Amino acid sequence: MGELPVMETFYTIQGEGYYAGYPAYFIRLGGCDIGCHWCDVKESWDSEMHPKKTVTEIVSNIPEQVKLAVITGGEPCMYDLTILTQELKKREIQTNLETSGAYEIMGDFDWICLSPKKRKLPLDSSLQKANELKVVIYNQDDFNFAEFFGSKITDSCKRFLQVEWSKRETMMQNIIDYSLANPQWAISVQIHKYLKIR
Ligand code: SF4
Numbered sequence: 001m002g003e004l005p006v007m008e009t010f011y012t013i014q015g016e017g018y019y020a021g022y023p024a025y026f027i028r029l030g031g032c033d034i035g036c037h038w039c040d041v042k043e044s045w046d047s048e049m050h051p052k053k054t055v056t057e058i059v060s061n062i063p064e065q066v067k068l069a070v071i072t073g074g075e076p077c078m079y080d081l082t083i084l085t086q087e088l089k090k091r092e093i094q095t096n097l098e099t100s101g102a103y104e105i106m107g108d109f110d111w112i113c114l115s116p117k118k119r120k121l122p123l124d125s126s127l128q129k130a131n132e133l134k135v136v137i138y139n140q141d142d143f144n145f146a147e148f149f150g151s152k153i154t155d156s157c158k159r160f161l162q163v164e165w166s167k168r169e170t171m172m173q174n175i176i177d178y179s180l181a182n183p184q185w186a187i188s189v190q191i192h193k194y195l196k197i198r
Contacts, residue, residue: 038138071097101116
């Protein structure tokens with residue numbers, strides 16, 4: 001069965017976006033060529049640094065009580081995730097994806113969170129599949145970036161603005177003001193950082 005480079009797996013509370021607050025098993029795959037300067041998982045970038053594991057190995061290590069898996073990275077869509085998502089579903093585990101959308105999405109996902117990045121823009125096909133658009137706000141120009149992609153998603157896609165953590169002191173109030181004036185945008189707060197959990 002297919003192999004994937006796995007940086008880490010852990011069971012925690014999802015801190016961001018639409019599923020914030022839900023217990024979730026994170027599968028963080030290694031490999032990303034996007035290079036966001038504020039990336040907080042730079043150690044994920046080089047896929048060679050992370051051991052390849054079979055899908056069977058990955059899925060069999062998931063605790064029995066898990067109901068929701070979040071496949072993240074790195075950029076997980078550098079890989080075909082069809083087999084992984086199929087095997088998760090056989091275990092009746094919900095399959096959520098976190099992606100930049102820069103690569104074709106291959107897999108059977110129940111929920112797709114797309115967070116666009118300036119260094120490698122999302123594909124239109126990925127934007128059309130997104131259930132959730134989550135835009136990281138680092139500076140004022142990022143509101144325009146958010147609106148640009150907000151015009152390319154489906155009507156049912158949820159919209160979130162999330163402050164880049166190091167800018168929370170200067171940008172958070174701007175995000176609150178923006179959301180109040182443009183209520184189609186909700187705020188994603190990284191609750192795991194306030195709870196001091198992973
Ligand atoms: Fe980091 Fe994600 Fe940007 Fe890749 S896409 S550099 S993993 S923030």
